[in-house]
Amino acid sequence: MSRNGVHARVSPEGSLEILSSKEVNQLKDDGEGGLYHLFRQCALAVLNSGTISDDSKAIMETYQDFGLALLQQPRGIKIELHNAPPSAFVDGAMIRGIREHLFSVLRDIVYANSILATAGWYNPERSEDITNLVFQVLRNAEILRPEHEPNIVVCWGGHSISRDEYDYTKDCGHELGLRGLDICTGCGPGAMKGPMKGATIAHAKQRIDGGRYIGITEPGIIAAEAPNPIVNELVIMPDIEKRLEGFLRAGHGIVVFPGGAGTAEEILYLLGVLLDPRNADLPFPLIFSGSKENADYFEMIDQFIRNTLGDQAASRYRIIIDDPEETARAMNEGMETVRDYRRYSRDAYYFNWMLTVDPIFQTPFEPTHDSMRALNLSRDQEPHRLAANLRCAFSGIVAGNVKAEGIRQVEQHGPFEIEGDPEFLEPLETLLDAFVAQNRMKLPGQSYKPCYQIIEKAE
Known part of the structure; x- marks a missing residue:
């Protein structure tokens, strides 16, 4: 495949148009501690969007002769690509959404590295510093919008799901979108794409301009779950722990669809945080939802949680089977509870500062x-x-x-x-x-x- 790769020069659009000489040199450095390999890995994943594969090692081997270089110019920067996946281009021009994602990768890698490498205030062993890093990466990506009331629904679920399961996630996204709710997912295929696709149609019906389809990922997973084309706000967090915290800080409620080990990891992270006694009174709507064929799946998940974490953990979520409308209605009601609680407690609508995340989760x-x-x-x-x-x-x-x-x-x-x-x-x-x-x-x-x-x- 790489023998037919595309050679191109691409200019940024909105995300990051200028870099310092030091930042450019860091991105060119392919030695230990340099950023070239990280940038190459994430860039290749974005350019490979739409390819059906979840084996990041195989993707890197397939495009082992893929390369890129930053060109510093008086008016800004360009990225020069060598042997890039052809699927990222139409008639020789890069698809606009993929170009946006490519420069989102550049923006977040440069910004996070700058904080990690130079910020005198950052201590990776101090919980509040980790939360501040999550905040700053999200703010720099313009995910945090102070003027908006709570309306971001995080949707979790598997990348490997059946067509019927995908259609159900799309139906739920449609119902959420009809109620003016925006969608945030892990940005990949399957249950991460379905809710976004449903919401786009609903937002169009409701004449909602500027619908938000936020994708939060991290370098280790991006190649296996490349951003789907509906994502219009992409964020790359430094690691999986900050990605998970980012979901909980920026999102206002979560719907979980069927998935595998990754979905189980997300559920356990969230329940673990909510089980912390310091979060006992904090409202955080959590719904497990699936079609009638998924009833046994969620019974199995529920039983696993009760057998391991106890009934208290199970009290933090609601299971809704075969009812996208009720799923969306319940989440919309949960949003009102979150809004009232944050208004009363004077917490920000756009970032869940009052949530306590123990260092064991960070x-x-x-x-x-x-x-x-x-x-x-x-x-x-x-x-x-x-x-x-x-x-x-x-x-x-x-x-x-x-x-x-x-x-x-x-x-x-x-x-x-x-x-x-x-x-x-x-x-x-x-x-x-x-x-x-x-x-x-x-x-x-x-x-x-x-x-x-x-x-x-x-x-």
Whole structure:
């Protein structure tokens, strides 16, 4: 494919039009600590949007001769592309939405790196500094709009779903859009695209100009879940933990559709944060929604949560089956509760400052064979800490499934080992087996070999 790649020069549009010489040099640096490899990886993912693949390692190998260079010019910058995916172009010109995404990648990589490298106030071990970093990246991307009342619905769900499941997410997005609600997702295909597609039609019907379809991603996952073409506001957070916090800080409510390990990771992150006693009274509407064919799926998810985190965790969400209209109506009512609470407490509409995120949910987890084995998967801990460890276990599975570094580790050293108490691991294994049987680990038509194995804790 790369032999037929496109050579082109592209100018920015709106996102980032000028860079300093120092920033350009950092982006050219392909040595250790340089930004070239990170920028190349994310840029290739954006240019490869629309290709049916969730194997980031395979994508990088397919386009191993893809290259890019920044050209500093008196009036700004251009990106010179070599052997770029042809699907990003029409009659030799780059598709406008892809061009916007490409320069969003550049904007966020430059900005986040600038804070991480030079900001004297930033301490990666201080919780409030991490939250401020999330805030500043979102603000710099113009996601935070002070004049807007709460209306951003975060939609989570799998990239590997059936056509019927996709249509259901689209129907829900349509109902949400008819009520003037905007959509934020992980920006990829499947349940991340469906709600946006439904909302675009609804916004057109309601003559809503400027409908927002926000995509929040991170470098490790972007190649496996490239931004879908409906996304009109793209943000690349530095890592998965800041991505997840970004959803909770910028969003006002969440709808979860069926998915696999990544969706389970998101659910556990959110429930873990909400189970923190300091967030007990904070309203955050959370709905699990699916078609009637998904009733068993959500019964399984509900049972897993009750078996591991307890009934208190289950009290934080509502399950709605086969009713997109009720899903949207309930979320719209939840938005009113959020608005009233923030007005009363004098919290910002555009950023959930009052939400407490414990450092255990902010510290980057690097999935390795040692770190996966070291996870505390037993009941002798507070529920929100247990949720944090479970979240990390699913994060490791996601890495082994679709992230280039995780795939390499599994190829070299075998499956990740997940160890814990037998009573506790049984519901986890049941859930994972169901994800495999329902083809939720990889895109349809792809064979799946588990990147993990469950090991009972030695006495």
